[in-house]
Amino acid sequence: MNTRRQFLQSSAVIAAPMLVNAKAFSDDSPSNRINVAFIGTGNQGMGMLRRFLNAELGNVLAVCDVNEGSYGYKEPDHFYGATPAKQLVEANNAKRSKSGAAAQCHAYSDFREVLQRDDIDAVVIVVPDHWHRVITVMALEAGKDVYCEKPLTFSVADGRVMIDAVRKNDRILQTGSHERSNPISQFVCEAAKAGKIGKLTKIITKVGYNNKVGPGPGWMPMPVPKNLDYRTWLGPAPQQPYHEDRCLYRFRFNYDYSGGQITNFGAHCNDMAHWGMGLDTGGPTEVECLDAKFLPEGSLFNTATETRFRCKYANGVELLCESGEEQVQTRFEGTDGWLQTGYRGTTASDPNLLEGLPEKTKGVNDPHSSHLANFIDCVKSRSEPRAPVEVGHASAVLCHIANAMIRLFPQTGPGRVAKWDAASEQFVGDDLANRMLVREQRDPFA
Template sequence: MNQISRRQMMASATALTILGTSSAARAGSVNDRLNVAFIGVGNQGMGLLKRFLAADLGNVAMVCDVNRGSYGYKEEDHFYGREPARDFVNDYYTRHRGKGNYNTCTATEDWREVIARDDIDAVWLVVPDHWHRPMAVTAAAAGKAIYCEKPQSLTIADGQAMVAAVREHGVVLQTGSHERSNPVSQFICEAAKAGKIGPIRRVVTTVGYNNKVGPGPGWKAEPVPDGFDYQTWLGNAPKVPYHHDRCLYRFRFNYDYSGGQITNFGAHSNDMAQWGLGRDLDGPVSIQALEAKFLPEGSLFNTATETKFRCVYEDGVELICQSGPEQVQTRFEGEDGWLQTGYRGTTASSPNLLDGLPEKPSGTDDVLTRHMRNFLDCVRTGDEPRAYVEVGHSTASLCHIGNIAIRRHAQHGDQTLDWDPKKQTFAQEDANDLLTRNRA
């Protein structure tokens, strides 16, 4: 993959220059505002939308969601959807712009309507993973810049299609692996890459345990709520009965729509691992599942509840990805010491390794806001964002082959899979069947 993507990156330089005179041309200068739309305004989408408004990053012209509005996202009292999002934007502009009532932000349930609008410069795709490829490919063909939430794709085949579309049409895509915009993560990963702890021998990454519990075998279908377009939500996933635990925040625990916590938290911790190893566009050559636990057959949630797998890179460096508390996301172990960082802080084998460690930003300049700002700056200039499309694809690919290994482990027992990171294929031919998914 890294050889192909580098050629694509060089060939796309002209296309990115063209981008600077297309959607960004309406902005006039790097200080002018872009018109954006949010597709998907649930738990993560509303969080990003509120940060976008608070930091005054541009004009929110449109919001889109198949849910008109309801409670029951990550927490039961979260009331999200297209109408709450639209009203929030218009109320915010009314209160902060001081020029009467604003009703300039519109809402739709049809994402194609968003992409068809000529005045939209960039779109935020904050939707279940199985919708990333169709939306991103369509948006790229329409010349829209794309902020795509992590993990970048549902499958490796989907990720390959997204890379090809972005490079063919010369648009900017930022993956939502926002640790790339965290100065603390930048410090640790760059220190590891620079050899501050000597040659790295091992990296340990953590993905969180499942934080929601779904119904077990024998669960019963429920009526589709009024105002929720369930068939569009399913899209090209298998046509199955509705249950509230299948949708909204909980989609991530079903393989039809996501990859569990390996692709959720792993899109951060494993991204930092490859970053610190200097392997942003690379991958391991072998992968072995060490532990895998699943709910009983017939449960609505079918992704692994606990996992541990081992990857080995061409030079012998190993990566262990395991379920656990999220205090430590990524730990680099070198011949001369160790560095680790996570949600509960950053530590090292020697205090001097942390000399110059910056503060994690907060408020209206927090990490997520910085990541969105970096994306918009690149939309204007045509530069590559911090988590550009090949980086997002490489990280997602690592997570995907981890899932493939643990799913096969459950079926076939202990097995090491040989992986070619350039061709993106397994030596074990039957494992390649899991590089894509069946579509409805």
């Protein structure tokens, strides 16, 4: 299979001016609308697809998922997959079409068929973390621009491969760190970076507790549903028997596919910590796990249920990340005050620090939609997006090295401080910790 395709050779598309207002993309002329495919149409994928369609950001020509369609994603009544996504797109097309005829959207189970299509300019990748590198690199080599959900990578090593693929193929990549497109997060992080609270001394980030409960020791395998291509879902991950709590939304609670809430919610709040420090592509000098709790050995879910870790940076700032009721929260503390923002609101040590704070956005202008719109803007203008590949990599690395120490905690306990060399992306003189950075992966197509 030839996985390298030339980008759509329309100079009108390549040279299109940057358009800030997503509604400007509602022009149906072929020269103005970007052709997009969605790879992964589960819980997050369907949400992103709805936002893309509502904001009229482009033409969705294809959707792809290894699940034809089923209930039971984040909630039991959520019916997602390739077929529901196809129906959603075609219903939207029929509503927008003057004739009422639905323009066809093709549904696929194999993403490689999507990448072979010369009429698709960009792909939105919303799949479990263990597939991010493979699909992203193949898409880039096929000449597609890529929106890849956070965390950008499954391992530290994945990031360098993805950076090289973006730059070698001269493609656009937007990491799905949508807080970068949230006006409130922009206000707080830029204020911290500009010294509005004095010299930064400490940043405290919060990640939510695990929001699902899986089966404990002694769980039994289940028959694979007919609608699910489980072999492909596993892909590069270890061969394991099927259980309904292994897949769909719950993949994030197993280290074979993700990194728990550290790489889920933590990919947002810790990215904001780097942003507020002005270290978009930097990293800490040391990391220490202060506490970690796990389910009994043999449970299907094996990521930490509660965590607390500390990082130090060369600029003297200390980062403390801990589990809590708040799903995402970032607090910047400086010599002259503090600023704090999260899903429950934004506060400050002095009300004057909040002067000019944007109102919370709703509808098609929410951060997810704005982040997708920024991606499409950059596909047209060929300019860098708000969360380019290097930024997504750096944020993911912070989460991965924290997880390395968290996973070692049951055998090493507190007080183990590991030195980190951001340049080499290795722990200094710590073979045990460095072994935790390696994620063995199978050939997904063997």
